Amino acid sequence: MEHILNFENSDFEKELFGNYDRNIKALEESFSTNILLRDSKIFIIGEKSTDVNKCARVIEELFKLFKKGTTIDVQLVRYTVQVINDDTNSNLENLGDDVIILTSKGNPVRAKTLGQKNYLENIKKNDVTICVGPAGTGKTYLAVAMAVGSFRRGEVSRIILTRPAVEAGESLGFLPGDLKDKVDPYLRPLYDALFEMFGAEKFEKHLESGVIEVAPLAFMRGRTLDNSFIILDEAQNTTKEQMKMFLTRFGFGSKVVVTGDITQIDLGDNKKSGLSHAVMILNGVKGIAIDELTEKDVVRHELVQRIIKQYDKYEKKQQMLKSKGNSEEKKYMKKK
Template sequence: MANIGVDMTANQQKNIFGAGDAYAKILERSLGVEIVVRDGSVIVMGEETRANLCKKIIEQLKDLADRGNTITEQNVDYAIALALDGSNVSMAELDKDIICHTLQGKPIKAKTVGQKEYVEKIRNKMITFGIGPAGTGKTYLAMAMAIRAFKNDEVNRIILTRPAIEAGEKLGFLPGDLQSKIDPYLRPLYDALYTIMGPDSFQANMEKGLIEVAPLAYMRGRTLDNAYIILDEAQNTTPSQMKMFLTRIGFGSKVIVTGDQTQKDLPEGQVSGLDTAIRILSNIDDIGFAYLSSKDVVRHPLVAKIVKAYEEYEEAQKAKEKAGYKNGSPKSDGNYRANGNNYHGSGGNDHRRKKNNNE
């Protein structure tokens, strides 16, 4: 057993460990240590390796707090994940790279290693694919990079697009004029722009044609020069749509393609343009691919757990499919429980078989 001290002020303790020392309890559960918090001192007790790891995490959070950040449960969870992975990445260093600010002055920055790598790819490549589950900041960070470039006069306009046909709905069957038909599909893009630019600036630039939000079909036949172009929900494109989009790029333009391979709304049997692009473009020098995971989820901590559960489920399904099971059959997912333990026996199926035999 080791007793390791960490010096900090009472105010630092309140920020780092949260109300009622809630974050200290998270550290204790995650690392198997005991943390004693008193005014002006913190003592970590436990097995020496784990106690030192806990001290390292607390010091990471302290450095982050010293930069003016209010520590959140998400910060604590991510600091623990980094430490358990043996990473030497400094959360304070991540915090220094500010992309831009929202209208309210809130800084927008990469919050995870995966997001940092994504932003670096965007900076250094002409075309960047950001691939990962919901909540990893793919679209929001892409928007922030586009707005920063626009404000710095690096590009003349921003063009945002996404497939406008999802979940089997066709625009012609929806009520209203064209704008009212496509608005629901483009709403996530509007939301990000409103947050970063503010509605007045966004509307003024829209009216000038400097910001364009349109369905993917409207890109056909155009050459887009000196523009920042973002294709969102790319998993719902067909290969021909993806090819059409990527060949619109003109001089002085930069492209970001975002998508989640696990959330396709294409008709059954239709190949995704995103999947095809990953296979055939991965060896081209000026095209970058950034892969985000549940570790990069920056929404409510429960979202990360949900994403992780689905990732485990999909991996288990792939393993069963390789073993000769048909994917999607009741047999393939009836015994799965999403808590990291994958399969929990087959007693239910055995019971049914015995019952049938008795009959």
């Protein structure tokens, strides 16, 4: 079967194919098709009509995004393929609508997936947004971008970013160096995002003046934070008590975003994650949005998506086996 598309846009055709035809090769592999460009027309050739039609839909969606200024790369091609495979009626046109901010180098920051777009909408509409999802879904980066945008528009006067100082099984008390030496590595991802968005000079200036504050979670105790955009990152490593303490810190004119991955909890076995607990008890509370990003929203190397998927499968299987084991144990105890 053959399908012909004609956009009469040489810039789009160039970007669609990509350097060394990387984009188009990814598209061909996804649908077992051959894609050719002749006389400004795109020919899609394949054995199965469903593959050819889906491939055409992907290219049409990419053209809509291109017209809105979205750069086409392999990552976007693969994501569009994934969305069209899930639902051929999906519309990605609105994905490129909103530019959150421009970085210090003038690069636009925007949602790259439908899940991310929904996450950003929740942040806009709610005072508190709790987002859970695997690594690479842009939870923290997008939250920082929203904070910077809010600050630039004068909606808040401060940006406060915090993390619990417990990660990868390490305890700060056993690490060498003074407090700054111990804390900085844990907060580095937050510094990096702010550095990219503000630029070196402005970032340092705001940090020194206290407009930007990056600190461990323990430093939030006993404070009321007005007119601030507050982000708690790596929240899966908070205890229930810490989470309650944090969520009751924000005051008038403030916005809070909590991010974390509940599959990467580094607390002791006897401690329940404050993030898991908050998701459970705060769901449905007015003014609070609970958001979940999945492996479909991963915007890193495609292999990261596959790795996350395999771990999810394994963990679900283990939970099923554990649940089955518990039920068998209960049956045995009843017999006794």
